[in-house]
Amino acid sequence: RLDHWIDRRGVEPVYLDEENGMWRLLDHATVSRVLSEPGTFSSDFSGLAPVQEDFEAFRTGMFLTMDPPNHRKLRTLVSQAFTPRTVAGLEPRIHQITEELLDAVAGQRRFDLVEALAYPLPILVIAELLGIPAQDRELFEKWAKVLFSGDQLTENSTMAEIEAALQMIAPTIREMNEYMLAHIKYHRANPSDGLTSKLCRASVDGESLADQEMVGFVALLLVAGHITTTALIGNATISLDRHPAAAAALREDPSGIPVALEEVLRCLPPFNELGRRTTTEVELGGRTIPANSIIMANIASANRDPRVFADAESFDFTRTPNPHLTFGHGIHFCLGTPLARMEGRIAFEALNRRYAGLSVARSEPVEFQNPAMIVSVRKLPVDVV
Template identity: 50%
Template sequence: MTTTRPTFDDLIAWLEADRQQGQVHFDEHQQCWHVLGHPEASAVLSDPVVFSSDLSALQPDQDDLALFQRGNILRMDPPRHRTLRSLVAQAFTPRVVADLEPRIAELTTGLLDGVGERFDLVDALAHPLPVIVIADLVGVPAVDRPLFRRWADVLLGQDVDPDETLRAAGERAVDAVAPVVRVMNEYLLAHIRSRSRHPGDDLTSRLVRAEVDGERLAYEEIVGFVGLLLMAGHVTTTATLGNAVLALDDAPDATAAVRADPDLLPAAVEEVLRLRTPFPRLARITTADAAVAGVRIPAGQVVLPWLAAANRDGRVFAEPHRFDLHRRPNPHLGFGHGVHFCLGAPLARLEARVALRTLLERYRDIAVAADEPVEYRDPWTMVAASRLPLVVRPA
């Protein structure tokens, strides 16, 4: 393992060099298949039967991880995935999410009221805003957000070595991740039991009461479900807010255009998701021999659809490395594709739009501080800033 963490530019350069071997090819180092092209990645993600999301074969046997995986719909195939996802899908419809806009705007204003003209965007806004919103939806105390952040820092903080096999990387990560997953499991089980005794109007209470095939879900199944909603329900927005500020800082003309016409904000968010995709890659395992773009992939193989590469496929996106506010269409895969398309995408989009609109209205100038370092996660794991110092001038 290298001791210097790679940058986002390193990741993009690596992906573009890798693309020269073909949009679909085998990686001898990682012992997996890279899928880099947009239509190729879309094809893989559209076929959950052949390209399974159940990666348990890659995960070392460990009780805490196994418990969390029981309800983790990201690692579940149809029909079970479809059944469990439907239990909470109605809580994330565009209409339901739209009703949250006043609350999100109020929270954004309140959080920014507590900062001056220099602040860390992640600490001040990008982390607490989505955590408070998802904590309310799940029914856990928002005051526990420092705990949730520590969990995310460990679960998403494992550095990746592109020359290491995925199986070896998974085994190496277990020692660091398992103790945190144990604490998460205990916390969530206590919360689920409390909601069973004292139900409320939240997703956890709904899951406790829900029946699947005539049976209630076991508490141990709900753990992974709620844990995934809690983690995924905030880290994508945290990443997207930071990525948006970084992208706009690099594109002053786009910033000026959005300031002049706030109706461009939705397009700006989509272009940020395309150019700086929060989760750069997904993983699947073939259940049968498959062919992607004419390339044969045997059964039992690990396949990595690279969203970050697919979103810069020149066959689909003109000038793929340029931030373009007027890109039409913009069929990026930033939220995935197929049956596992991000359940919280409408909420993440709304939070990003509201927060960015408030920042641009509140400050006439927003700049990344030149005298303090920006800190990033390992981009092979997640494209996100963990610390983003800003200098602002009030409007």
């Protein structure tokens, strides 16, 4: 599909996909424009999806799918607590969690890197961030799995299929809701330095976060911050396996890891596309798009636009600047970017320190997630020396 989009970008950067009635945008300038004009290109699809009562509770805090002014209010409040400083303060614990996870496979010459590190690390970090007691961390893993269980759906799934998927996960959503409301209540009564207490204290112009909004934000962290980071670690492992000279250079000089990870994010963004809905009729790329159309802003293709990236098809692990759109653009720009970057860096520093060599196992298959949902491995057997 990526090859198809890239070929098409040169001829028709904005086109209507007849198969599903969605508009696809393929070039960097148009994708950036769409992501920076929330008034015309809305993130709110609530009128189009079936209403599911249990999810409605979460929607109050899911500002990813909100437009201004509600988005601004919630994002500003959450940003007061979820600051780059809060994230930086977590660095020693992320090191420790990474080491503990890798200790569990110490001595094994072959293991699944997803199961050992890439999958559990981001959930444990989110749980740590929120101050979830160690004995309840398994619950987090369970919820994260369930929240992602719509991965069998595709952009062509019917409403009935979407509704059936939502029904299946409803009991877990209720459980998560109850648990998190109790967790927040506890932190209101027993304030600490952790993110949950900071969220409770956040206040802008006399407004603060309601408990239900905080629960929605936690669900958002699990949806937006877990499997994406898994994807980054898995995709980076695959990229370095394909580019042994880059892997050797980073082993020699780990200070290049952050720049190399940006190139992985450019070439293999976890989300190929971001969806938007037009609020009005609009001209894009010489085409007239009607109001209420679904737009897919194609990051994967924009990230390889030769008007922005020299030698766009090559993996250049030293590429700077690297204005990829993998973390989005505009008002919804990923709030977890510093955390994702830090987790990726710590994971590769730790792997470098432990192993003189790490390669994707040739005799066992690598398994991928449903690419319509996320560009990520599901299973990644690696050989280490």
